[in-house]
Amino acid sequence: MSPFGYDTGYISGLKEMPYFTSVFGTDFADGTRKLSTSTDSLITSILSAGTFFGALLGSTIGDRFGRRGGIMIYxxxxxxGAALQTGTKNLAGFAVGRVLAGLGVGGTSCLIPxxxxxxxxxxxxxxxxxxxxLCLNIGMLIAAVAVNATKDRPDASxxxxxxxxxxxxxxxxMVGLVFLPESPRWLLLKGRKDDCRTCLSKLLSEPLDGPNVTELFNEIQANLEHELEQGGASWADCFRNGDNKTFKRVVTGCVLLMLQQLSGINFIMYFGTTFFTNSGIKNPFIITIATNCVNAGMTVPGMWAVERIGRRPLLIYGAAGMAVxxxxxxxxxxxxxxxNVVSQKVLVAFVCIFIGHFASTWGLLGWVLAAELPPYAIRTKSMSLSVATQWLFNFALxxxxxxxxxxxxxxxxxxxxxxxxxGSCCVIxxxxAYYMIPETKGxxxxxxxxLYRNSNARQSAAYRRYILETDTRDGSSETAVDAQKMEVKHTEQA
Structure with a gap:
């Protein structure tokens, strides 16, 4: 269960707990004690301030210590940060804990995908x-259940x-990472060819000299050499277009995760319990659990659809459905x-339908595409920029x-x-998605x-089929880097 998902899930209910509001709240003129707007804003958004910087540093940490090692550090x-939040009854201490937790969440959300x-x-x-x-959503669900179970306890527990x-x-x-290998592509980027082969052997369950291990190693090495010929692996290279359309791919990831935040999902996740309370709905904690059940459950068909239907059509449809x-x-x-009881039921129903659309499309595809679209040499840097953009808007919202x-x-x-x-952001x-997201399934x-060197988003489905048709083995194209020859062959066949 991701700490990111669990944190998102518990903070909404935490702010409505009677004891929590008695500790961190303010006395109002009507005799009630609750969180002021400024305290509510601080507690909710301060995590995102930490995640922004954690994500920006994710590339540096991930490139220096490896993807696996970087995740452990974060x-x-x-x-x-979690320890500070648990042990304090001071708003400043709680906020500092949220910032440190945010650094960890930002870094892991960059490096794990x-x-x-x-x-x-x-x-x-x-x-x-x-x-x-899926793990984020399961974490949110468990958090909602945990908060509902403890909300009426009369003390800090x-x-x-x-x-x-x-x-x-x-x-x-941490325990799981002990048994997992390092990324083979990172190992090759660091010149550790033997370690890369060993890692590929483990991932493919083949001997070191197995045909698929050799083919995939050669493909990764050839593509890396080609990318480095086209441009380096510095931060400045993220903003150069060139043959690989690097800048376009970086911007696509940034805008994709920005729009993911602007869909309105975090309004429901961060402020859902408060929103349902203010809407006159009884048992808002139970409704929050129900929305998190939908969020987790609808991720599963999305995981199936992403490899059957594809990335591009799911994003287009998902955004339209969320907008409605x-x-x-x-x-x-x-x-x-x-x-109006009927209106309340309609409100809850369409919030759940919205969450179902988000969970099965933009929720998971944002991470998939942001991680797979950038060129290999600057992938972590692009991911850092994309995830930092996401957390910047998360903080702002x-x-x-x-x-x-x-x-x-x-x-x-x-x-x-x-x-x-x-709704307007979902229309955008x-x-x-129609103009900028290519189809990369398979x-x-x-x-x-x-695909990027020879096609665009609207023509990507046809060119993707052409690439797969020219495969000479099960698992790679005929030459991973010879895009110009493939383009000539494609033109001649056409």
Whole structure:
């Protein structure tokens, strides 16, 4: 269970716990004690400030210590942050703990998808990277259940128990990494050819001199040499286009994860319990558990569809479906009173349908594509920029949303009207996917380079089929780097 997912899941309910609000809340004129808008904003968004910098440093840590070693370092930092949150009753101490936890979450959210994509076989890469999102969603669900179970405890254990449970997920990751190999592509990038062959042998379950090990090693090595000929592996190279369309691929990853945040999903996950409470819905904690069940459950068909239907059509459809749901919630919230039971049921239903669309499309495909689209030589740098963009918008939305939604001086008081914003962003996401996202289903990371050099998003499905038709073995293209020859052959056949 990812610490990222669990953290997202518990913070929404934590802010509605009676004991938590008695410790960190403010007395209002109406005699109630609750979190002020500024405290709510700080507690929610400060994690994202840490994740932003954790993600930016992810490339440096991952390139220096390896994908596997970098993840271990970040998990340790996360654990320190979790300890601070568990042991303090001071807002400043809690906030510092959130920042440190954020550093760990930001780094792991950058390196884990890269590690998965570099180790996974191409026909399972989408599903394996999508499993990362499944773990996030399971973490959210467990967090919602834990918060509901402890919310009425009369002491600090009400929030300390769910916060401390984060150590379990950190321990699972650390123990698992002990038995996993390093990324073979990182090993080759560091010139460790023998270690790369050994790693490929383990991943492919073949002898060191096995045909698939040799073929894949040669393919990775040839592609790396070609990329380095086209440009280096520095930060500056992320902003050069060239034959590999590097800059376009980096920007695509950044915008993709930005739009993932602007879909409105984190409004539900961070502020869902509060939102349902303010909407007049009874048992908002139970509704939060239900939405997290949908989130986790709908990730599974998405993992199937990503390798059957493909990346591009799922993103286009998913954004359109989310837009419809968001706009319906906005219209119902504006047109009917909060006391209307039918309206409340419609609101909950379409929030769940929205979450189902997100979980099975943009939720998992954002990670899959951000990890597999960049050129190999700058993959971690591109992922750092993409994930940092995601966390920047996560922070901005977490900080601004209470001011957008709440009533009172200094607040916009949008309430349900905020869904018009999320719905509009989803419409933009559908258009973006149509013009910018190529179809990469079934291609190796090296073949994706060929696709970018010779095609565009709208023509990618046809050129992808051409690449697969020219395969001379099960698992790689006829030459991973000879894009110009393939282009000539494609033109002659046409």
């Amino acid at each position: 998990v340790l930092i996360f654990s320190v 890269v590690y998965q994509s570099e180790c996974a076989p191409r026909h399972l890469r989408g599903s394996i990277v999508a499993a990362y999102q 009400s929030y300390q128990i769910p916060v401390a449970m984060q150590f379990i997920w950190a321990a699972i990751i 749901c968001q706009l319906i919630v906005a219209a119902v919230g504006v047109a009917t009173p909060l006391t 977490g900080f601004a949303t209470p001011y957008l939604v709440n009533d009172g001086p200094g607040n916009a008081g949008l309430k349900h009207n905020v869904f018009w914003i999320w 996401g559908s258009v973006f 291609l190796s990371l090296e073949q994706i380079d060929i």
